[in-house]
Amino acid sequence: MAVALHLSDLEKMSWIAGAGSFVTGVSSLVVALTVAHPPASRAVQPTPVRAEDESEPVIVHLTTSASRIGARAAGALTGVAWWVGLCGSLLVLAYLAGNPVAQIRAELVAMDPRMPLLLMVILVLACAADAHSGGRDTLIIDADGLSLADRRWISWKNRSVRLNWAQLDSICVRAHPDHGGHHIAVRFKDPWAGRTFEYEHGFKEEHDWRTVLALSSSKLEVLSTVRAALVRYAGDTYQK
Known part of the structure; x- marks a missing residue:
């Protein structure tokens, strides 16, 4: 942040503003995509459903759509936090290594802005996908056995x-x-x-x-x- 405040050039300030807008946009996009594609037959309340018919399965909802969406949003924000922390740490290390502030500013201006933004996107998507990774959303017990249903819309693996x-x-x-x-x-x-x-x-x-x-x-x-x-x-x- 201290380095950023020294950037007085209009192009530099525009890059910072654009990066901030991109951070907010990616987080909002992750949440919007999750809300826009709700999986079928998701539970509204995390309460057990008792079957009146003894032959019907007993279904226990362990999570809700809201809890899964919240986990995704929290994961996306965690990815942004990791990106900010990583970039900040690199700037601090560069300063502690003896690089003058003017040189750090020059290197930031010369850097292709797509590289740090690509890193942020990777971290956001990775953390959002890993959030709520248990995949143990619904427990079903019936006459033949026991099932655990993974109700996540976005996941690396159906669990x-x-x-x-x-x-x-x-x-x-x-x-x-x-x-x-x-x-x-x-x-x-x-x-x-x-x-x-x-x-x-x-x-x-x-x-x-x-x-x-x-x-x-x-x-x-x-x-x-x-x-x-x-x-x-x-x-x-x-x-x-």
């Missing part, structure tokens, strides 16, 4: 998961050892299938159990709904 009861030796809802939340954890009948799922979906193994989903301790209604659904559909596979 939807399907587990059939026939694949599992057991499933449980256990308290996390470090905090008040709970985890849905499973054991596979076939160890190779467990390792494959760990590789494909990132399930962590702890004492022969693989964590499928973390449940917040603040959503007691969700926790009770999940347990009731597992009792109904998982049968002897469910360990209380």
Whole structure:
């Protein structure tokens, strides 16, 4: 910022103003694109849906459209912050390395403005895409198994998961050892299938159990709904 204030030339000031407008425009564009393309069948409220028919699946909405849009917007702003911090750090390092302010100003003027702007776009898009990267948006429990649906519109990889009861030796809802939340954890009948799922979906193994989903301790209604659904559909596979 100190270097920028020394730029009195009209062309230099125009470049700075244009860069600021571009920063604001990219952030707004990321949010607008996310809002303009809502995925189908997204939940409005993060509340469990209990099926009146015993044969119907139990659906638990873990996130909302608003929370996913907010995560994208926060990710875009994080990318802008990284860009500002990186550019500022480079200027400070150049000054501490003994380069005079006049030389730094000259190098800034000579620099192709597309390069730092391209860097900003890459950081904004990367942070926005990585935001809310869990992809565990909807939990579905039915007579055949358990599903985790990835409802994100923008993602590097669809992280939807399907587990059939026939694949599992057991499933449980256990308290996390470090905090008040709970985890849905499973054991596979076939160890190779467990390792494959760990590789494909990132399930962590702890004492022969693989964590499928973390449940917040603040959503007691969700926790009770999940347990009731597992009792109904998982049968002897469910360990209380």
